[in-house]
Amino acid sequence: MKVEIKIPPMGESITDATIGNLLVQSGSQVNADQEILEIETDKVNQALYAPEKGTITFTVQPGQKVNIGDVIGYVETGDADKPVLKPAEAPPPAQAKAKSEKQQAASLQAQPQKEPISPSTGPGSRFGKNEFLNDLAQPQKQKQTEPQGEKFVLESSKKGTDERETRAKLSRVRKVIGDRMVKAQRDAAMLTTFNEADMTQIIALREKFKEDFQKTHGVKLGFMSFFVKAVVAALKEYPLFNSYLDGDELVQRHYFDIGVAVGTDKGLFVPVIRNCDQLSFAEIEKALEKFAKKAREGDLTVDELQGGGFTITNGGVYGSLLSTPILNPPQPGILGMHKIQKRPVVIDDQIAIRSMMYLALSYDHRVADGKDAVNFLVYIKNHLEDPVRLQLEIA
């Protein structure tokens, strides 16, 4: 019996998708719920699972665009071996051998010198008690297989090492990021204002309370919670930065949803922490920890990525000293954090060594004027330099 494989609904705003990596080949045997291919959408990459056990045939190619509900192949159930027995469909020995040699080559490549048994090249074929228990613990959730990076390596190595250039198709996520960036630069009147913040007090505060905080809340006290708090305070003071343009209307948000950019090897994601004005430091840190993990594992859902009012991005984790972030439309502002660096600064006519961070605020000049933007950023700076203000909720 033929069971159709369809593109499942993936969230309300998604109507189409791109076929990504095929994780199994047409003609091979699959088990029910085995991952068979990756589909890429504007928001997320996700794996598609075999509906039934049997022999799989794809009717689409990687890179092809499909709509929700499209049939992209089928699984032939019943006597699963039959199609393979047919001489026409059985791979000729040479081909099969070539394939297996390729596989062997890949495994040699992946094999670290010291490891006596080479790690498996594919998803692995042996599932024991540990895998069973993991599956039991998460009956609905299943994991993506290989990270995108690895795919590119394999893709290019296939073409041989003598080529001086190789090509790889952009993933759907990468392409969407690109389109959005260009659109933001084209549509908004974007410019950036800079400032710097003395982080000495926050560092001292973290140092002093890090153990107690960890003990009490079970999560590390990071810098980001201070920034989220400072941004929320500034948004309350300057609501313009928590609004957006819709045609010729300005829409004011009366809630405080902050997006925090997370870089992963699959691309940049901006999960949104909801109602930050009602969250404690610990709750913000916990949310950040959860999202970072989900982003790395490709588990973020569409809902978790939608609807932020303002974004914070931290180039400092990669060592950036100064940069101009690009807006995440229709948001009117984005705050760039940078590397903390000890620098000589003048305090009371004395040169002192302080832990400094440059701050960048990119904003949409259509919404806010320069004065508003500078005030907004200075407000953030003041609250970062004297974090007690955050606790006391004073300007």
Add this chain to the structure above:
Amino acid sequence: MGRQYDVVVIGSGPGGYIAAIRAAQLGLKTACVEKDKSLGGTCLNVGCIPSKALLTSTEYYEWIQKESAKHGVNVAQSTIDFDKMMARKTEVVNGLTGGVASLFKMHKIDRIEGKARFSSQNLLQVGDQVVEGEHFIVATGSESIPLPFLPFDEKFVVSSTGALALPKIPKRLLIVGAGVIGVEIASIYRRLGSEVVLVEMLDRICPTMDGAISKSLQTILKKQGLEFHLQTKVTAGKEVQNGVVLTVEENQNRFELSGDHVLVAVGRRPYTADLGLKEIGVILDKKGFVQINSQFQTSLPHIYAIGDVIEGPMLAHKASEEGVAAAEIIAGHHPAINYLTIPNVIYTHPEVAAVGMTEGEAREAGLDLLLGTCSLRALGRARCMGETDGLVKIIGEKHSGRLIGMHIIAPHAAELIGEGVLALTNKMTVEDLANAPHAHPALGEGIKEAALNALGRQLAF
């Protein structure tokens, strides 16, 4: 490229011959090396198949002896023709091993007779023949472990091989090791009139089985007339005229047991010596098991290993699954084996069959459980058959509701467990089993009732 064979399988047991057939099906040029004249390995020649032939014959005999009269069937005189019984066993074995040979012919698999030894990473020396392969699948199986002070002579001190080919019915048979092999062969000879005494070092028989199941089985087997000495150690043994004497220690008591033969069934070890594996760089562990990754590749990626030579339960059907998987991996496919769904059977009467986790394992894993049992006594079919010894036990995980283990003692449990295998493979819940219609009257109703019992709504008891 252009080697003589794409795949050379070493060993033609249920792992090796299935691997060879699957490889050939996938278009790979395949050879299978077997040291014995007969294909099929331990399972077909001296293991699963001959033992099941004898278990079936003796079960009929015992039914005539002990049960037939209860049904009002009077059999005037029943006698045993042991030679005939053994000849039939041999016939069954030959039929199946011959079948493997014709399957090889049908799939154009070259059968190479002789002992294999790697002379280099891609060359195999078989007698004076050199066989060249792109890939190899090591499927050489296992052999019985002897007691250190009592080597096998296969006359008085026998392994399962000798025990399935005794010249006559022993008066008294000693068995060291009350595992699967021990209790199956014990059953054969007890039914034929032998006194059978089993000595086991652990505190229960068939220790890999669920605790409740192994206890219940022990009670049933004891009632049938087997004598067990648990937590008993064999400290010495010697051959005497026409028999064997073992010195054993039970609860600090030292005494002697004598019998016509002793079957030593304390375990099996991988058969990897003399293959030349270490010499070419394949890593074995201390016990001789071949080390592999999750795709059955050894430390040399073109050499694969499956079945009893790798870790895991030594089961024919586990080896077959692995053989198929290894062949498919070589052909570039991505097969998957879920080891939790591999069933385990003991062919006593009643049979014992299990799949998934035991209650002990599940508790150790910290799971919250749904437990249900149904005694065969509650089932109409079991009563009609006069077979009320036994039970079905079902283990589910509370939060997901999923089935995680099924354990059965019943006639034909080996067939009944298929339902559990399928349910486990398809991640079904205890509720699914409870809701599935089962024919009435049938032994399978025990599964439904046990599932209902786990949910607190049994209907038959």
